[in-house]
Amino acid sequence: MTEQQLTPQGDSPPPSPRHPSTRARLLAPRALGIGSAVAAAAAVVALVFATQTAVQATSSPETTASTPIAADSSDEDAPEKAADVPKPATVAAAYDGLTGAEVEYVRFVGAQDAAFAAGRDVFGEPGLQFLSTDVADPQAYADGHRRLLSLYYDYATNETVSMIVDVTTGTVEAVERASGTQPAPTDAETSLAWELLLDSESAQPVIDEFASLTGGSVLTPTSAEVLLTAHSFTTDAGTFGAESCGVDRCVQLLAQVDGGAFLTTSTYVVNLSTRAVLSIS
Structure with a gap:
């Protein structure tokens, strides 16, 4: 998706990517995905x-x-x-x-x-x-x-x-x-991170934004209007609020609504090691 296709609301995807819950998990079936690692020793x-x-x-x-x-x-x-x-x-x-x-x-x-x-x-x-x-x-x-x-x-x-x-x-x-190494998150980790975010005190702005974009729909972890992706997150010298990420397992979510606008999730990081939702700046 190009920048021209995005609405001004919410987050845009990365410009050039290189690529608590019960047993009723929101897990996807096994799926084919990308991995570039070929190694043995x-x-x-x-x-x-x-x-x-x-x-x-x-x-x-x-x-x-x-x-x-x-x-x-x-x-x-x-x-x-x-x-x-x-x-x-x-x-x-x-x-x-x-x-x-x-x-x-x-x-x-x-x-x-x-x-x-x-x-x-x-x-x-x-x-x-x-x-x-x-x-x-x-x-x-x-x-x-x-x-x-x-x-x-x-x-x-x-x-x-x-x-x-x-x-x-x-x-x-x-x-x-x-x-200190953080491979890409799986679908299970991504789903859990999304569930943790929506269950947190930080979720209300995201919920309100979704309602505005969809004419009042209620945002839930299983909302069909949302295409969810994620990437692993490691903090750097210019990021504050997620200093443990990189040692802990952290992910940052991208949530696209109906193939258009992205919800504003770039200010949050989910620490899966501690199950904490972190606000970053």
Whole structure:
């Protein structure tokens, strides 16, 4: 959308993006999304984190040779919760693109690792918060095995966790942790952040603005008129009010109404680690 298409009200999207709640979650089904990380060894992990930090979780998938399958499923049908996920009948070649079946399998295998069980997800429950999966760089290995790299977030320690699974052998080969890195938020994290914002004392201006734009409609977390996206937020020297963001897991929301105006949400940041809504300046 160009600036000419936006109304003067509300926020505009970033000019050039690089890319408390009960169990009745507002979670979307698993969806295809963008991720640009292709890495395998621990030496490459920092690069993976950096390239994913500014990517919006709800971006449309690209038709590339290796399109990562992004991060979200409902709590009920997530592969990590399954009693068993069978290994794909045919293991893809090292350089092949991802398939949904092998991503589900790798997520299940990763969930059996002790590092996964020791973590906490965005809802404070046992298990790491799954973010995304991509093909690990085959050039880093000489055995020709199929390997995938999954990213998770551990809300217990505020660390991003990378896990390499050998699909050929069905084993977790490496788990690495990094602090101060913030990959793009998932649909689940985005939905929770929106719910927290609307439930906060800061929400009234946003609610009033929505009512003005829609002729009096009531804004709720499930309002069909709103297209919701988000990006991870790290504070800088020129931003005040969210100094812990970058260490804590924080997101900033973009809420577009009926394909037109954007609600004014740029003055708020949602700290998912503490579940606090922060006003920034």
